[in-house]
Amino acid sequence: MSKLNKLFKNLKIKKKSAFCGFVTSGDPNYASSKAIMKEMTKHCHIIEAGQSFSTSTSDSPIIMEANDRAIKSGMNMTKTFKLIKEVIKETNNDTCFVIMTYLNPIVVYGVKKFIKSSASIGIAGVIIVDNNLNSPEEKILLNGLSKKGIGYTKIISPTNSEKFIQQSIKNTKNSFIYITTYAGLTGSKNVNLNNVKKLVYKVKKYSKNMPTGVGFGIKTPKQVKQVSKYADVVICGSNIVNKIKEGHERRLSAPKLAKFVAKYVKQLSESTK
Amino acid sequence: MKIDPFKELNPPTKDGYWINKKNKERYGGQYISPLLVPNLKRVQEGFFKAIKDKKFMKELNEELLSFIGVNTPIHFSPELTKLAGGEKKVGKIFLKRTDLHTNHSHKPISAYSCCKLAKYLGFKKVLTETGAFQNGRAVASACAALGLDLDIYVGANDAKKLAINKDISALHGANIIEVHDSTKSLLPAMAAALRAFQSEPDSMYIVGSVAGPHPYPLMVRTFASVIGRITKKQFKSLTGKDPSTIFAVCGGGSNLESITYPYIKSNKVKLYAVESAGKGIKTGKHGATISGGGKMGVLLGMRSKVLLNGGNIADSFTEASGLDFSSIGPEVAYLHSIGRIKFLTATDIEAKKTFMMMARKIGLICAIEACYVIHAAIREIKKTGKPKQNHLIHLCGSGEPNVAQMMEFMKKNK
Ligand SMILES: Cc1ncc(COP(=O)(O)O)c(C=O)c1O
Numbered sequence: 001m002s003k004l005n006k007l008f009k010n011l012k013i014k015k016k017s018a019f020c021g022f023v024t025s026g027d028p029n030y031a032s033s034k035a036i037m038k039e040m041t042k043h044c045h046i047i048e049a050g051q052s053f054s055t056s057t058s059d060s061p062i063i064m065e066a067n068d069r070a071i072k073s074g075m076n077m078t079k080t081f082k083l084i085k086e087v088i089k090e091t092n093n094d095t096c097f098v099i100m101t102y103l104n105p106i107v108v109y110g111v112k113k114f115i116k117s118s119a120s121i122g123i124a125g126v127i128i129v130d131n132n133l134n135s136p137e138e139k140i141l142l143n144g145l146s147k148k149g150i151g152y153t154k155i156i157s158p159t160n161s162e163k164f165i166q167q168s169i170k171n172t173k174n175s176f177i178y179i180t181t182y183a184g185l186t187g188s189k190n191v192n193l194n195n196v197k198k199l200v201y202k203v204k205k206y207s208k209n210m211p212t213g214v215g216f217g218i219k220t221p222k223q224v225k226q227v228s229k230y231a232d233v234v235i236c237g238s239n240i241v242n243k244i245k246e247g248h249e250r251r252l253s254a255p256k257l258a259k260f261v262a263k264y265v266k267q268l269s270e271s272t273k
Numbered sequence: 274m275k276i277d278p279f280k281e282l283n284p285p286t287k288d289g290y291w292i293n294k295k296n297k298e299r300y301g302g303q304y305i306s307p308l309l310v311p312n313l314k315r316v317q318e319g320f321f322k323a324i325k326d327k328k329f330m331k332e333l334n335e336e337l338l339s340f341i342g343v344n345t346p347i348h349f350s351p352e353l354t355k356l357a358g359g360e361k362k363v364g365k366i367f368l369k370r371t372d373l374h375t376n377h378s379h380k381p382i383s384a385y386s387c388c389k390l391a392k393y394l395g396f397k398k399v400l401t402e403t404g405a406f407q408n409g410r411a412v413a414s415a416c417a418a419l420g421l422d423l424d425i426y427v428g429a430n431d432a433k434k435l436a437i438n439k440d441i442s443a444l445h446g447a448n449i450i451e452v453h454d455s456t457k458s459l460l461p462a463m464a465a466a467l468r469a470f471q472s473e474p475d476s477m478y479i480v481g482s483v484a485g486p487h488p489y490p491l492m493v494r495t496f497a498s499v500i501g502r503i504t505k506k507q508f509k510s511l512t513g514k515d516p517s518t519i520f521a522v523c524g525g526g527s528n529l530e531s532i533t534y535p536y537i538k539s540n541k542v543k544l545y546a547v548e549s550a551g552k553g554i555k556t557g558k559h560g561a562t563i564s565g566g567g568k569m570g571v572l573l574g575m576r577s578k579v580l581l582n583g584g585n586i587a588d589s590f591t592e593a594s595g596l597d598f599s600s601i602g603p604e605v606a607y608l609h610s611i612g613r614i615k616f617l618t619a620t621d622i623e624a625k626k627t628f629m630m631m632a633r634k635i636g637l638i639c640a641i642e643a644c645y646v647i648h649a650a651i652r653e654i655k656k657t658g659k660p661k662q663n664h665l666i667h668l669c670g671s672g673e674p675n676v677a678q679m680m681e682f683m684k685k686n687k
Binding site: 051053054055056057058059061064067068071076077102103104105106107108109129130131132134135136137154155156157159160161164168180183184185 | 288299302303304305306307308309310311454455456460461463464467468471472474568569570571572573574579581583584585586
């Protein structure tokens with residue numbers, strides 16, 4: 001059974017939702033990022049690690065800045081794999097690592113090599129923001145990752161068509177489908193959680209057992225609690241990244257920065273139902 | 274002159290790929306966040322509907338003729354011919370005077386056409402990006418003419434440069450938004466415009482070249498090909514036949530495709546693209562995606578050749594802002610891959626010297642971008658031109674925006 005499926009099975013028994021924290025891999029630098037992720041494994045069922053791409057077409061200014069910090073500190077796909085590998089080895093808990101990135105870093109790294117590296121270090125899932133449902137790359141990655149038991153997540157939003165939603169459900173394997181609270185950039189201020197709830201139920205209607213993840217603009221423990229009532233995974237990103245920025249600007253050492261970020265993550269995570 | 278109707282000569286697949294049959298490599302496609310899918314669908318369906326709508330196309334062509342002045346002359350240049358070795362040795366060199374359009378370059382054609390489409394589809398506002406404000410200015414003028422609001426995204430470093438086109442864009446009423454991401458230049462500006470499109474589905478995004486996710490490369494070259502359609506008729510009536518060679522400069526590839534598109538199936542017409550070699554290809558400081566060894570990558574919604582630096586996009590470098598782009602339109606990359614378009618380069622210094630030569634000997638102030646093609650074309654014609662041949666160079670823009678930059682060059686080189 002894939003890592004993510006195992007997680008969902010366990011949580012189902014406990015009737016609990018999973019908490020997923022997003023960070024940009026290597027933000028603000030390799031050592032701090034590693035310390036942060038290690039600390040976060042104590043509170044996150046899933047860590048979504050963003051492999052930055054300089055011409056990202058979908059990230060909020062907050063995450064764009066994190067991408068810049070990571071790129072400036074010399075991060076790339078090879079280092080992201082190394083970082084996650086070390087975190088997994090040194091923490092030895094069940095936290096699932098999901099890589100979130102764009103197609104270009106994967107194409108340049110080599111699609112086959114990417115699948116192989118993901119499998120060998122124990123990546124639980126992959127999210128590629130700009131991979132088209134019908135592209136040849138989609139087929140290769142979906143099949144290749146599935147064969148290794150690695151999850152593949154598609155993203156949908158309240159504005160997508162029924163047909164698009166159904167195909168996205170089909171292309172989501174061994175993982176959760178990512179439902180954005182609105183069609184916009186990550187980290188927006190006002191979210192209408194009613195639209196999401198409808199979309200979660202729609203997904204469940206099409207595929208009863210498809211785990212649903214909800215993200216974009218969820219930042220308060222109250223929101224986490226609310227969303228976790230109907231979603232299987234609650235995803236928080238921008239505000240965690242903001243904490244990293246804040247701590248980095250206060251020049252906290254890697255261990256202190258990790259503790260500072262994790263304190264906030266813990267609050268969010270403990271709010272999941 | 275009447276504009277001939279558009280004929281599809283090189284259709285992409287329904288997913289927007291041009292596929293090289295020999296090596297199966299694909300160019301184009303639509304690599305975007307799922308959140309942008311509905312927006313692009315609206316543009317795509319609207320575009321296909323509009324180009325089949327006789328009333329829309331008739332009106333558009335009339336306005337391109339009257340408002341943009343697309344019917345610009347082609348004329349023989351005895352001076353350039355002489356520089357290349359003389360008519361007896363290499364044939365004749367002609368110039369297509371696209372610099373005479375309203376707003377002084379090829380950009381206004383696709384800018385105006387896309388804005389007209391935006392209006393046709395009921396959008397009230399347009400989003401676009403720009404580097405040197407050539408596209409920004411063209412879209413700003415079109416939006417003013419058509420009563421549309423406009424946000425122009427520009428890299429903060431580009432925005433700092435004093436530029437007449439920036440001021441003109443502002444005078445037309447455009448809202449200018451500076452982008453501070455990454456290299457603060459054209460690429461992040463384009464990414465920012467696409468991101469804005471994601472949050473503003475009621476605005477239509479317009480791209481400044483034959484790049485971006487499907488249908489943009491197809492849409493821009495289809496609209497821009499008006500230049501080539503007119504050129505084909507003009508050249509026939511001027512010389513009795515098609516040109517032997519056509520030369521155009523290539524950043525993203527819009528002016529190249531605009532003039533060469535109607536000839537891509539006419540194999541007797543040799544097509545040349547000229548890239549900026551910046552300080553020289555070997556220095557690594559250039560804007561030559563093809564000649565500088567760009568690799569296949571995926572950016573800004575398309576699969577195409579890209580200058581790469583690890584998994585990220587490498588910075589391009591050239592003093593011609595219009596050529597400062599680390600990638601190239603997918604259809605152009607495809608046409609290069611099948612050997613239909615040959616690529617040449619010229620360096621920044623060669624282009625600047627050519628600018629001065631054109632100013633002093635020909636009496637024209639040419640866009641610095643156009644000077645790369647003039648230089649490379651003369652060099653190539655000198656080498657390979659034959660008597661009785663006719664060569665056509667695309668003079669794609671006026672050099673007024675480059676005046677300050679060139680005054681400095683002139684003073685330094687006294
Ligand atoms: C005068 C001129 N020529 C050429 C270009 C290069 O773009 P493209 O290759 O898309 O024609 C530009 C771009 O701004 C331009 O302004």
